[in-house]
Structures are given as structure tokens and as C-alpha cells.
Amino acid sequence: MPAPHFRRSGAPHGEPPKTSGAHPRPAGRARRRGRLGAGLAAAALVLAAGCGGGGADDGKITLTVDTFSTFGYEELFKQYEAQHPNIRIKHRNVVQLDDYLPRLEKWIAAGRGAGDVVAIEEGILTKFMAQPDRFVNLLDHGAGSLQGNFLDWKWRQALTPDGRYLVGLGTDVGGLAMCYRTDLFAKAGLPTDREKVGELWPTWDAYIATGQRFAAKVKDAKFVDGAVNLYNSMLAQQASQTVGHTYFDPSGKLVAAGNPAVKTAWDTTLKIQRSGLSAGLKSFEPSWGTGLKEARFATIACPSWMLGVIKENAGAAAAGKWDVAAIPGGSGSRGGSFLAVPRGSEHPREAAELAKFLTSPQSQIAAFKARNNLPSSPQALDDPAVKSFRNEYFNNAPVGEIYAGGAKALKPLYLGEDTNPVNQRFEDALLAVEQDKLTPDAAWTKALADAEREAR
Amino acid sequence: MTAPARVRRAKADLPAPADRPARRRSAGRLARWDVKFSPYLFVSPYFLLFAAFGAFPMLYTLWVALHDWELVGSRGFVGLANFRMVLTDPQFWNSVWNTAGMFVVATVPQLLLALLLANALNRRMRGQTLLRMGVLAPMVTSVAAVAIVFSQLFSRDFGLVNYVLGWFGVERIDWAAERWSSWLAISVMVDWRWTGYNALIYLAAMQSIPRDLYEAAAIDGASRRRQFWTITLPMLRPTIIFTAIISTIGGFQLFTEPLLFGNGDMAGGSLRQFQTVTMYMFENAFGRFDYGYASAVSWMLFVIILFGSLLNFLWLRRVGGGKA
Numbered sequence: 099m100p101a102p103h104f105r106r107s108g109a110p111h112g113e114p115p116k117t118s119g120a121h122p123r124p125a126g127r128a129r130r131r132g133r134l135g136a137g138l139a140a141a142a143l144v145l146a147a148g149c150g151g152g153g154a155d156d157g158k159i160t161l162t163v164d165t166f167s168t169f170g171y172e173e174l175f176k177q178y179e180a181q182h183p184n185i186r187i188k189h190r191n192v193v194q195l196d197d198y199l200p201r202l203e204k205w206i207a208a209g210r211g212a213g214d215v216v217a218i219e220e221g222i223l224t225k226f227m228a229q230p231d232r233f234v235n236l237l238d239h240g241a242g243s244l245q246g247n248f249l250d251w252k253w254r255q256a257l258t259p260d261g262r263y264l265v266g267l268g269t270d271v272g273g274l275a276m277c278y279r280t281d282l283f284a285k286a287g288l289p290t291d292r293e294k295v296g297e298l299w300p301t302w303d304a305y306i307a308t309g310q311r312f313a314a315k316v317k318d319a320k321f322v323d324g325a326v327n328l329y330n331s332m333l334a335q336q337a338s339q340t341v342g343h344t345y346f347d348p349s350g351k352l353v354a355a356g357n358p359a360v361k362t363a364w365d366t367t368l369k370i371q372r373s374g375l376s377a378g379l380k381s382f383e384p385s386w387g388t389g390l391k392e393a394r395f396a397t398i399a400c401p402s403w404m405l406g407v408i409k410e411n412a413g414a415a416a417a418g419k420w421d422v423a424a425i426p427g428g429s430g431s432r433g434g435s436f437l438a439v440p441r442g443s444e445h446p447r448e449a450a451e452l453a454k455f456l457t458s459p460q461s462q463i464a465a466f467k468a469r470n471n472l473p474s475s476p477q478a479l480d481d482p483a484v485k486s487f488r489n490e491y492f493n494n495a496p497v498g499e500i501y502a503g504g505a506k507a508l509k510p511l512y513l514g515e516d517t518n519p520v521n522q523r524f525e526d527a528l529l530a531v532e533q534d535k536l537t538p539d540a541a542w543t544k545a546l547a548d549a550e551r552e553a554r
Numbered sequence: 555m556t557a558p559a560r561v562r563r564a565k566a567d568l569p570a571p572a573d574r575p576a577r578r579r580s581a582g583r584l585a586r587w588d589v590k591f592s593p594y595l596f597v598s599p600y601f602l603l604f605a606a607f608g609a610f611p612m613l614y615t616l617w618v619a620l621h622d623w624e625l626v627g628s629r630g631f632v633g634l635a636n637f638r639m640v641l642t643d644p645q646f647w648n649s650v651w652n653t654a655g656m657f658v659v660a661t662v663p664q665l666l667l668a669l670l671l672a673n674a675l676n677r678r679m680r681g682q683t684l685l686r687m688g689v690l691a692p693m694v695t696s697v698a699a700v701a702i703v704f705s706q707l708f709s710r711d712f713g714l715v716n717y718v719l720g721w722f723g724v725e726r727i728d729w730a731a732e733r734w735s736s737w738l739a740i741s742v743m744v745d746w747r748w749t750g751y752n753a754l755i756y757l758a759a760m761q762s763i764p765r766d767l768y769e770a771a772a773i774d775g776a777s778r779r780r781q782f783w784t785i786t787l788p789m790l791r792p793t794i795i796f797t798a799i800i801s802t803i804g805g806f807q808l809f810t811e812p813l814l815f816g817n818g819d820m821a822g823g824s825l826r827q828f829q830t831v832t833m834y835m836f837e838n839a840f841g842r843f844d845y846g847y848a849s850a851v852s853w854m855l856f857v858i859i860l861f862g863s864l865l866n867f868l869w870l871r872r873v874g875g876g877k878a
Contacts, residue, residue, distance in 0.1 A: 194818070196818065197818075200841075203843065378710075379711070380817075383817045384705075384709070384817065385709050385710065385712055388712045389711065389712075394711070519842060522841075526821060526823075527824070530824035530825050533728055533731035535824060551645075
């Protein structure tokens, strides 16, 4: 699972001197990133991390699983515990990917603190692939025979080039679609049927034209949520359809300036923004969530995992009002994750078994049903239960067919080590244009210069 | 420190039986050691803890700052290269500028307000204790809660502040977009939290000013205002210096409020409009995983705070025109 979930919480983990305002405060709990309880949650996590991995007094083995966002594993954990009476599973979840990554990286670097099974998002996997020995080689635990359970490129992403070391097993992939609000579309006199909506916008230019029709009729809502989510989806789409990488080429060189996929995504996003179609909200921020709830925008570019995010934020009141159509410009892959067993695990054998179980086709089908995380297993993708799956919340859209249909044709994206910080600089520059602080040209120049700084 | 005096007195009271010289000598030695070392023993827990949790991390940070220290990977010694880079890093100086700006925007009105508040609370009135404790209420609120609530108040599309301003025909302000508006919003959070705390410190100091000064002034016909300027304020000078220095230290470490104002964005806005030095340090450590550079930034912050406090001290001393 991918991308940053909304509702970030807590204060930073690093704990710089927690003083602000006028006085050094009495030592506070706290973690970064905001929202309430997370401070405590983080403190608890740190404590938990300190004593994680140990056995229990009743002779059971406790396996700690670290995830972020939503993986839809709750039922699977119960099932596994029932089948393996000697195993107890402790699940630690961090809502925001941005909060999870630094913590994971610290754990892996220190060689302890991480759970027995950890979720690794594809953006960070590249970094870990450079030092596979920090993880248990899953080939040593019989994972080799499972190759057929995964899309070929998903399998190879977590395999060293010499084919001898398997760092992780794939969980999900991120196919793309476009979510839209049927009630707003009806208000604008646009078709609401998902087939017809998809036909409205074979290309991004057609999408803009549709947006202009929408804007002429509807004044209290914008056509699209904001530049950031649009850009990220478009970048994934353009890059996976063309060169197969975004800011970094497979040799690790920063190629943001010369990659036509980056420039196309950037230009198209700004064209949409300049046409006055954007609500100017940054995805996953609180006001973006409020905008979802208040129906302030009519479309969102929608990787499969986004469905859960929309449902969570728009709430029960919007049930049946969102629907899913094809995305302009064709499919692409955005996001996706792996499960790995860190070297520090005290029970590598049991942990590897659990990772194998959680990534099995059957488990991927269960996770898809729970959270719409698109399977990376061809068997799961072909499974009738997935193909025929409809999402009630999204006006009964056949999300199985929409996402799983194209999933096997998805092409992998190569992401360099510093993709996350570089991408943040591009997002910042887009925001600056939305805020009228920079012209598009100046923002592009700045994004490239800042990217150099991040890649240094 | 009255302990040594007491110990000395105890020694003088010791009986000194003349018939047992050996024992007397050992008792005397013990007593001498007691006098010599006990005080150090009594204060040592603080210094031991400080050494472990204050001095050691600080020196270790300096050591890290001299390296190209990545979380995973290289740890080569690079001497002062990190510091050289910090000094010419526009992103660093931007964060210094932001921090200094927010410090001024937040602290000056805050201390003035606290002074006025303390003066008001210093009078006789009903519900005195309740009111005095009331100003402390924001202090006991979690800073994260304060920051989240205020961030929502200052939200562009759905915020209460813009809603109220709308009544007066003011267009929606994107508080996070401009430098001035983000500084203002963050300063409001800071002041909300710390004004009451400073007011209580001033109040305590005011109450230690001898009443007879005011009585004498009143007899001479000085108005309340005059009394405030010529008696209260000069007598408060040491306290004001104290709060100014503490505010400098706190203000330059401003972190949680701006971070949460930007919804956890370590860069502090699209153009780093409100990124403080601690946020920049944090970004380098936990965004770029460049610990060496982050350590250099935190040492620069230490130097800046040292400098700022010193300037504050000298300036207030001069303004006060006497010994602090």
C-alpha cells in the first residue's frame, strides 16, 4: 500500500527539543505530524519497539508485524493464529507513510526495533535493495517455489540482480482509475453512468474540456481536488507507459529535467490548474478530507488503494455518491508494497512463513475484499471473487473488473533512492503555483534545482 | 546554599574526648570529609544526569557533525565541511530568518501582554485565584492539540478565522501561502500558550515588591499609571530579563507549532515560508537522513541561541541602566 494516508498524527519521532513558544516545556510526550493521539501512539510504539520480538511466557511465539496505511490484514491475522496455536501476532500500524518510512529506516539501520515482518513501500525498496543482507533471504525459506504466485516484475523488484537474494514478497500494486461524484456530475448535466463517463475523457485534453463544461454549470464545487494528487497519478501513468522511471534512471542518476514523462505530467497538471478547475487542495491534508466530506470537488485520480481513503474521509453520508470510471490517458502503476523479514528478527523461520501466508493468492484476495488493495498475484487477479467484486460504497462499481482487468498489463516503475524527497520538492513547486507565488516556469526551474539538492 | 554552613556548625558541636586520640582523629577526618564532599554529593545527581543526557549528547552531536554521517551507509570524517556548507546554505539562512521573524512577532507582544495581564491580576478583585489559575490553562493543554485546533482555525477553505473575516468583506486568506500570514498564525498559537505563563512569573515578581513603595508614591500623589512605570517596571527588570532569555531559548527552538501548521510538512510551506531552524535540522536528519549535516545545523542553532541570549541580556541591562 502506498501513498500517504490522510489523517497524519502525532509529533515527530525524532524528538528535537520540544520547546516552542517562549519556554522550554516540561518534557512532553510527542511525535511529529500532528493529530492528537498519535503522540501517545508513537511513544507506545517506541516502547513496543524496544521490547518487540520477544517470546511470550506461555511458550507462544509473538510475531510483530509493522504496516502503514491499510493492508486489510486484520481477519487474516485471526485466521493465521487459529491455524497456528503457537503463534501470536502483534500488529503495529502507522497511518501515514511519511511517518512510517523514517522509523523503518532507523530500525533497519540499527538492526533492531523493527517487527518480525515489515511492510516496505516500493519507493523505499530500492534503497533497501542496495543492502539486502539487512533482511532475511526469503529464498532460504522456500519462497523460491512461489515465483509463479506473483506478477513477474513484482517478483523481480525485490530480487537482487543475480537472482540469489529475495528481500520481500509482493503485496499489492496500484492500478489507476478516476473516481467521480455522480450527484455533482448530474448537476452539471454530464452523464453519470461509468461507461459513458469514461468515454468523456479518452485523453487529458478531453478531461479538461469536460471540466470546462462542468465549471460552466456548477459554481460551488471544483472539477478536481488539487494539483498534487493529479500530478502524482499522472507521473506514474506517463512514466510507466514510456521510459519506466521517474526522477531517477535505473543507474541512479537524476534525470528529472530530461525525462519527458515528468515534464508531460507537470505541464498537463498545470494546464488543468490554470484552467481554473482545481480546488487547490493538497491530498491527504485535513482540508482535503473536509473537501471530500463537503463535496467541494467532483473527481479524484484514483489508484486502487485510494478507494479506502475516500470512503474513510467522505464518510457514510457520501455512500453511493462516488463512482469509478476509467482514467484519461490509460492505465499506469502508482504505489504498491512488499513484506520482508528484517535480519534482526528472533524468529526468522516463523516470520517468513507468516509473510508467505500473507502474500499468498488467497490472502491477497481477502485483502482486496477488505480494502481494495489490488493483488500482485496473477492467480488472485484471475480469481472470480476478485474479478466480480463490486464496491457497494462506490455505487456498486465493479472495481474488481476496473482495476484487476488491466493489472497484468501494468508495467513496473523504477524509483530511485531519493524519489520521496525529490517528489516532495515537485509537489511544493506545484503548490507554489496554486498559491500564485510562482509562475509555472519559475516553479519548474526551482523544482529542478531543489531536486539536485535532494539528490546530492 | 545553607547546607555547608549547617555542616560546619555540626562539626563545631562534635564532642572531642581527649582520652581516645585515635578514634578522635578518625572521627575528625570523617567530619572533615563530610564537610568537604557532602555538598558535592548532594548536588551530584543533577550533574550526573546532565552529563549523561545533556553534555554527552551535545558532544556526540559535535562528533557526528564532523562526519558525513548517513543512517545507512557511509560515516567518513569530513572535518568542518558540514559547517562550511551550512554557512552558505540559503535554505538554512531562510530558516534562521523565519525563526527570528517569528520570534519577534510572537515574543514582543507576548511579553507586553503578559506584563499588562500581570498588572491587572495584581489588583484586588473577586475570584482572584480562579483568574490567576485561569491564565495558566493554555499551558496545560497539549501543544499538539493547540496546534491542530489553531491550524484548523486558520484553514483557507474551512477555517473560522476566514469565515469571520468574511463578514467584513475580507477575501479568503491562504494563511500558509504567505510569509507574513503564516508567521502571524503561528505566533498566535505561541502566544496563546505562553502569555499566561509569563504573566504568572511577572505576577509573582510584582508581589514581592514592597507595598510601602506604592503607599509612599500614592501619598506623594502618583497615579496608578505612574506607579506602574516608575515602581513596578524598574523593580521587575531582573524578571523581565529572565523571561526574555527563556523566550529566546524557547522561540529559537520553535518546532511543533509550525510543523503542525503545515500538516507535518518538514519543509514548512511550498516555498519554506515558515520553516524554522529546528524543522530544517529535522528535515536533514529524518527526511534526507543526513545526520552529519543535521548535527551541524543544530550546533549552529546552539551558537545562535547563545548569541541571542547574550544580546538580549546586554540590551535589557543597558535599557534598564543598572545592575541586573
